[in-house]
Amino acid sequence: MKTHLGAKNCLFPIPTTLVGALVNGKPNYLTVAYVGIVDNDVISVSLGKKQYTAVGIKEHGVFSVNIPPAGLVAETDYCGMVSGKKADKSTVFTNFYGALEAAPMIEECAINMACRVIQTLELDEHFAFIGKVVETYCDDACVVDGRVDFACVQPFFYAPDKDYFALGERFAQAWHAGKAVKERRGGE
Numbered sequence: 001m002k003t004h005l006g007a008k009n010c011l012f013p014i015p016t017t018l019v020g021a022l023v024n025g026k027p028n029y030l031t032v033a034y035v036g037i038v039d040n041d042v043i044s045v046s047l048g049k050k051q052y053t054a055v056g057i058k059e060h061g062v063f064s065v066n067i068p069p070a071g072l073v074a075e076t077d078y079c080g081m082v083s084g085k086k087a088d089k090s091t092v093f094t095n096f097y098g099a100l101e102a103a104p105m106i107e108e109c110a111i112n113m114a115c116r117v118i119q120t121l122e123l124d125e126h127f128a129f130i131g132k133v134v135e136t137y138c139d140d141a142c143v144v145d146g147r148v149d150f151a152c153v154q155p156f157f158y159a160p161d162k163d164y165f166a167l168g169e170r171f172a173q174a175w176h177a178g179k180a181v182k183e184r185r186g187g188e
């Protein structure tokens, strides 16, 4: 038996991110769970139409996506509770800049992606900004043999209704775990 949930979005848990932009000359970050992969180097972030950060993204055509560690859950949650319209969020984190002048990034997040908007979709409640990743920055300590060590990055995940989950253990290898089944079924 299955419970019918209606058209409920269940693509969760999903990484909790901090999306940054320069708004009225200052860095501003908001917490964003509605993120997605669109192409290898193209990602989407969906911002409510009234979000202060959206003003900066529209003005400059760039934004950053920062992946906060579990240890920054309080600061991250704060950025999702308070708008830059009412509070100066430019001093919550240490800001730095990379490839894109108007895309402030967060030093305390192990991964930062500087993105240029290539398309904007106006949906019922959100603007979906589709961004090409221009450059990605990763803490040296979290790069092992040229690969990102996500156990070091310590991302955490948002799920309805209002829960955060930590990253679990690595438990299998992709494009490998299915080998036994493939052999059993005699697939190409």
Ligand SMILES: Cc1cc2nc3c(=O)[nH]c(=O)nc-3n(C[C@H](O)[C@H](O)[C@H](O)COP(=O)(O)O)c2cc1C
Pocket (backbone or CB within 6 Å): 016, 028, 029, 030, 031, 032, 033, 034, 035, 046, 047, 048, 050, 051, 052, 053, 054, 077, 079, 080, 081, 082, 083, 084, 085, 158
């Ligand atoms: C866990 C979490 C996830 C959120 N995800 C989104 C999101 O995907 N898109 C969005 O527009 N707002 C999201 N919000 C709400 C914004 O972060 C919040 O309204 C913020 O104060 C807006 O800041 P700004 O007005 O300074 O841009 C989320 C908040 C939390 C706590």
